[in-house]
Amino acid sequence: MSSAAEQEAKPLAGVGTGSGAGPLDEAGTEPGTEAGNGTQSGNGNGNGNGHPAGQAQRLMEPQVRGHAAVGRGVPGPPVWPGSSHPLGARFHQGPGGTAGTNFALWAQGAEAVEVCLFAEDGSESRCALTELTHEIWHGFLPGVRPGQRYGFRVHGRWDPWTGARHNPAKLLLDPYARAVDGDFLLPPEVYGHVRDWPQQYIADTVRDDRDSAPHVPKGVVVHDDDDWADDVRPKTPWADSVIYELHVRGFTMRHPGIPEHLRGTYAGLAHPAAIEHLTGLGVTAVELLPVHQFAHEDHLLRRGLRNYWGYNSIGYFAPHAAYSSSGTAGQQVGEFKRMVKALHAAGIEVILDVVYNHTAEAGELGPTLSLRGIDNRAYYRLQSDQRRYADYTGCGNTLHAGRPHVLRLITDSLRYWVTEMGVDGFRFDLAAALARSMHDVDMLSPFLAVIAQDPVLRRVKLIAEPWDVGSGGYQVGAFPPLWTEWNDRYRDAVRDFWRGALPDVRDLGYRLSGSSDLYAWGGRRPYASVNFITAHDGFTLRDLVSYESKHNEENGEAGRDGTNDNRSWNCGVEGEPEEGTDPRIAALRRRQLRNLLTTLLLSTGVPMLVAGDEFGRTQGGNNNAYCQDNETSWVDWSLLEDPSWQALLALTRRLLALRRDHPVLRRRAFFSGRSQGADGLRDLAWFTPAGAEMTERDWYAPAGSVGLYLSGQDIPGRDERGRQVTDDSFLALLHAGDRPVAWTLPGAPWGRAYELVLDTSREDQAAAPATVHRGGGSVTVPARSVLLLKVVGGDA
Numbered sequence: 001m002s003s004a005a006e007q008e009a010k011p012l013a014g015v016g017t018g019s020g021a022g023p024l025d026e027a028g029t030e031p032g033t034e035a036g037n038g039t040q041s042g043n044g045n046g047n048g049n050g051h052p053a054g055q056a057q058r059l060m061e062p063q064v065r066g067h068a069a070v071g072r073g074v075p076g077p078p079v080w081p082g083s084s085h086p087l088g089a090r091f092h093q094g095p096g097g098t099a100g101t102n103f104a105l106w107a108q109g110a111e112a113v114e115v116c117l118f119a120e121d122g123s124e125s126r127c128a129l130t131e132l133t134h135e136i137w138h139g140f141l142p143g144v145r146p147g148q149r150y151g152f153r154v155h156g157r158w159d160p161w162t163g164a165r166h167n168p169a170k171l172l173l174d175p176y177a178r179a180v181d182g183d184f185l186l187p188p189e190v191y192g193h194v195r196d197w198p199q200q201y202i203a204d205t206v207r208d209d210r211d212s213a214p215h216v217p218k219g220v221v222v223h224d225d226d227d228w229a230d231d232v233r234p235k236t237p238w239a240d241s242v243i244y245e246l247h248v249r250g251f252t253m254r255h256p257g258i259p260e261h262l263r264g265t266y267a268g269l270a271h272p273a274a275i276e277h278l279t280g281l282g283v284t285a286v287e288l289l290p291v292h293q294f295a296h297e298d299h300l301l302r303r304g305l306r307n308y309w310g311y312n313s314i315g316y317f318a319p320h321a322a323y324s325s326s327g328t329a330g331q332q333v334g335e336f337k338r339m340v341k342a343l344h345a346a347g348i349e350v351i352l353d354v355v356y357n358h359t360a361e362a363g364e365l366g367p368t369l370s371l372r373g374i375d376n377r378a379y380y381r382l383q384s385d386q387r388r389y390a391d392y393t394g395c396g397n398t399l400h401a402g403r404p405h406v407l408r409l410i411t412d413s414l415r416y417w418v419t420e421m422g423v424d425g426f427r428f429d430l431a432a433a434l435a436r437s438m439h440d441v442d443m444l445s446p447f448l449a450v451i452a453q454d455p456v457l458r459r460v461k462l463i464a465e466p467w468d469v470g471s472g473g474y475q476v477g478a479f480p481p482l483w484t485e486w487n488d489r490y491r492d493a494v495r496d497f498w499r500g501a502l503p504d505v506r507d508l509g510y511r512l513s514g515s516s517d518l519y520a521w522g523g524r525r526p527y528a529s530v531n532f533i534t535a536h537d538g539f540t541l542r543d544l545v546s547y548e549s550k551h552n553e554e555n556g557e558a559g560r561d562g563t564n565d566n567r568s569w570n571c572g573v574e575g576e577p578e579e580g581t582d583p584r585i586a587a588l589r590r591r592q593l594r595n596l597l598t599t600l601l602l603s604t605g606v607p608m609l610v611a612g613d614e615f616g617r618t619q620g621g622n623n624n625a626y627c628q629d630n631e632t633s634w635v636d637w638s639l640l641e642d643p644s645w646q647a648l649l650a651l652t653r654r655l656l657a658l659r660r661d662h663p664v665l666r667r668r669a670f671f672s673g674r675s676q677g678a679d680g681l682r683d684l685a686w687f688t689p690a691g692a693e694m695t696e697r698d699w700y701a702p703a704g705s706v707g708l709y710l711s712g713q714d715i716p717g718r719d720e721r722g723r724q725v726t727d728d729s730f731l732a733l734l735h736a737g738d739r740p741v742a743w744t745l746p747g748a749p750w751g752r753a754y755e756l757v758l759d760t761s762r763e764d765q766a767a768a769p770a771t772v773h774r775g776g777g778s779v780t781v782p783a784r785s786v787l788l789l790k791v792v793g794g795d796a
Contacts (some may be wrong), residue, residue, distance in 0.1 A: 057435060073259040076117050076127035082140030084133040087412070088176025088317070091146050091223040100142035101221050105152055106135055106405050109164065111373045112155040113137035116171060117148060117342060118218055126153070135405075144205055147329050149181055149218035150174070154374050158735065160193075160205045161434055163377035163386035165368065167192040171213040173315060176225070176291075179330045180318045182217030184295035184360070184369065189215050192368030204364040204387065205430070216369065217293075217321075222330040224420065226337050231422060234347050236284045237529040238461070238484065239605060239668045243351065244283035245536060246611035247309070248291060248323050253634040254438075262719060265325035265337045270342035278348055281614060281649075282656030283347035285461075287427055289536055291336070293318040295360035295369065300627050303556045308629040309536060311429060312395070314360040314369050316596075317411040319421075333421075340422040349424035351461055352417060356399060356410045357433035357468065363396030371399075379406055381436075386705060392433045392470035397482055401434045401447045410434075410447070415456050425461025427486075432475045433468040440700050441468075448480060458482055477518030479715040487515055487529040494533055494543070494603075497704075498595050498736050498784070499569035505706045506699045512708060513684060515606035516670045526667055529605035531598050534613055539623045541613035542566045545592040547575060551621030554628060562624030575621060587763075591646060591784055594760040595734075596650055598786045601655040602732055604667050611635055615645040616651040647763050654758070664712040681749050684716035687731075689742025691776070704737040705781075709750055712791075730757075730790040735781045747776035753780075754789035761785040 080095065082102045091101045102116045114126045129137040152174060156166030170192055173180065188195045189210045197203035230676040257273025268274060269286075278286065293315030296307045310320065324332035340350050361372045364387055371379040381390035381398040389397040400406050417423045428434060435445045451457050466475045466485045479485055490511040494500045510517045514526030534541050535746075548570045549560045571588045573581060593616070600607050611617070612635040619625050625633045639645045658663045671684035686694040687707035694706075712727030719725055731754060735741055745754055756771045763784035772792060773779050781787055 015318075021077065022529055030142050044046050056426045058668050062459060064090065072626035074123070075126045076125035077141050077143055079127045079129065079139040079141060081131045082138045084131075084136040084138045086176075087136070087244060088174055088178070089150060089219065089221045091144070091221055091300055094140050095614045097273075098142045099145065100140055101144040101148065102138065102140045103129060103150075103174075104136050105129070105154075105374065106138055106158075106408075107154050107374050108378050108405070110137065110154045110156045110166065112168075114153045114155075114168075115140075115141070116151050116153055116213065118150065122214065124213060125371040126607060136398040142590055144221060146221050146223040147334060148221040149329075150221065151213065151216070152374070153283070158207050158582065160387050163382050165192055165372050165376040167207055167209070167373055168209055169209045170373050171211075171216055171218075171367045172368070172373045173217065174219040175315075175370055176317055176412070177315055178222040178317045178696050179328070179333055180293045180315050180321050181219045181220050181321070181328045182680070184217060184314070184367075184368050185215065186296070186640065187215050188299055190367045190369070192373060193365075196364070199407075200360045202423055212368070218313075219318075220328075220330050220486060221310055222333055224337075226334065226342075228422060232340050233422075233424060234284065234342055235351050235424075236347075237350055237668075239416055239525070239666045240660075241285055241349075241527070241606050242280070242283045242659070243285050243287050243530065243606060243608040244278065245287045245289070245353075245608055247289045247633070248537070249629070250634045251611050254631075255635070255637050262325050265323050266319070266339040267325045267581045270339040275342060275346045275348070278343075278528070279346050280299060281653055282317050282660060283609065284349065285351050285424070286343065287351040287353060287608070289353050290355055290429075291320050291323065292316055293320050294353065294355075296362075297362070298367070304558070306629050307627060308633055311355050311626070312360040313355040316354075316356070316409065328544075331402055335377045335414040337422060343527070344422070349461070350422070351425040351427055352423050353429060354414075356401065356413075357428075357430040358393040358395040358399060360785075363391065366396055380401065390439075392436065392468045392473060393430050393493070394469040398433055398436075400436055402445060404446075407446055411450055411454060412456065414772060415454070418460055424459075425463065427463040427465065429465055430468040431464035432473045433470070434717055435475070435479075436468075436470070438614030441472055441478075441482055443475075452480065452482060456627060476666075477515075481522050481524050484528050484530050484615070485510075485519075485530055486535075486608075487518070487605070490515065490603070491533055491642070491670045494596065494599050495567040497734070498592060498599070500704060500736055500738075501566065501567070502704075503702060505703050508706060508707075509699065512599070512706075514667065526604045526670055527606050529606050531600060531605040531609075532608040533600055534606070534610045536610065537624070537626075538563065539566055539568055539621070540610065540617050540619050541593055541596060542589070542616045543620045543621055543623070545571055545589045545616070546597070547621040549574070549621070550623040551575070552624055554622065555624060555626075562622075573767075576618075588643075588784070589758060590648065590763065593648060595736075595784060595786055597648075597652055598655060598711055598758065598760050598788070599734065601652075602665060602786075602788065603669075604665075607659075609652075612639075615639050615649045616642075639774050644763065647765075651653070651760075651765055658757070662712070662727050662730075663725050664710045664730065669716040678757070678766070681714065683710055683711045683716075685711075685746075686711040689735075689741050689748055689781075691745045691746055699754050705733070705735045705741060705743075707731060707743065709746065731789045731791070733779075733781050733787040733789070735783070735785055738783050741760075741781050743781050743787075744777050744778050745773055745775055751775045751791035752793045753791070756787065756793045757790050758788040760787075 012302045030349045087104045094100045113129045118123045129139040151171040153168040155168045157164040189212045193204045194206040194208045197206045254269035258268045260270045262268040292313040294310045294312045304692035319332045319336040321328040326335045332523045359478045381400045432445045464479045464485045493507045493511045515529045519528040552562045710730045715725045754773045
């Protein structure tokens, strides 16, 4: 501390001593120690005592002495005892009917906690929370009303060598904040350690005592009394669901029917022009890329980029403020709710992509924004060397979901979004990281057990991304009943089939029929499989047939980012063809798009589409556009001016209408493959082009063609009135070969005649003649195409 700071150093008025701590000076250090003296040893005396931290302390003194110590702030309003429940900031009528806000923060290792209130001019007042109940610091502040911006300062030990990283110079975001005002820009002051310390190998042990408050967003007190009485949740059964993955900003930024001032916002997604596309397409749910408040990574900001996808959460209760058109002082909460209500009114469910596996604080060299400064050792998984984080996510840290207080944070957040924000389900990013107990993934883990018994959460849609980046993290097919999963084995098999890379069709058969090899256990159903060919992460559907290599140069990471395993085929030319290129390449690509979409929407399971794939959105070959908040990522609605892309959209709508109208395409139980009656007809049968049922040998033989028969007379289950469900029967012929094939249609007992419903070799399906073919006769299947035929005239 400089001599000037020493003259100013006094005990901080009104700060409680917590668990036996002495009074604190203005920088949050114990009297008798220098402000910013680097580290304290495990006994808190700050002298190192032979600990390696002592060396770091001596190294850092000249650097930190050049930093201004954190200012004291002015005393805040009186603090009444308040309540330890609920956590966060809650405005209500306190004792004697006095209006105010109760603040409560779980901070197990803290020695003192202050709630800091900020005026419009940025001036700060501090109020000590002196009440401590079950490791929760709490107090009621009379007169503090909605719209008040606030944060916490947490006093305690600084000893990174044992995982303790308290630093009261850093203003911390309330983990339960329901709204956040401001953006995370990550200047050096936001780091708990000296970010630019010359010896980087010990930089994270050198405490930075500069005040971060002027540089970080603030929580906002929110009072929400919205009435949900007029909201009707669609409650679409899983088997009837079609998921549409979209980005709130990217979906609306270029939509010509949305007013400019609403583009990129929740209100933009709620606009009739946006909803009209969703309802016209026929999807039943939108899966929103992360809308929890998130931060941008430092390495992106330094390159002039931003985190676009949002998989860098820091506020699990707050709608991301940048997507609000109405304001960020709490208005974003109401705007999000109005969006949900508008989608519900259109029959569309809202599923959130949530990131509870890690936070934006990253590894030991990351910023101190919230949980790290509240109780680093309690919230995060640490290695045996407690300076370091166990990283099962590839993002620097992993939340310790096996601990009760972390589990409470996650489940409180989930229940809040269901009960107070109206959402209908969640897709859990890197869900395997949440299911780890001590180290290994454990399907009996506390996280999964709590979800299974929670009366709110067990009733909503739960989707796992069933892997993480740690050892043993790949868990496709292993999550328990109630859960559905992103099925990447479906993605890989379908991609490989249509690019001619499958050695045989065994795996494809499982994927088309609901992946019973993965999910037919424990009472799980075919809709446990969320089938997808593309997602936000990777090529768009159009890029999948246009590029064989990623083109991520705009990301500025020298090609290190994004997968190299794309399983794509460019149809002979890399990228968009130049003028004068053989037009057959563009035609083939459009045919491949039709093949991929048709395969997806005829498969058993829950299909997931990605916004814009239905009319040829491209990212120019970028397969990791997480930092491209620009035209690269935004949906280009001008494509619909091209008749070719209009035709693709029309096909997608037709396929979704077929799926909606035919229960045989939305099965609630796995196929048995056995005869259901005296006629010998089975619910599912597989055929070769010769018209014969496939044998064991056929499954193992190299093949680029497969036919599957879906019997509408053998659907298990009954409707809501107890009647047997029956439907038309269909024959789908998938041919990935580069030459046409003559296909003999099955005769008795499968069908007397077949009517052609769809032929992907045609650009315009509406112009296709409704031809009828005799059972036992032959039909020509064009190269690289799908024919869908309906049994007519009764089964043979």
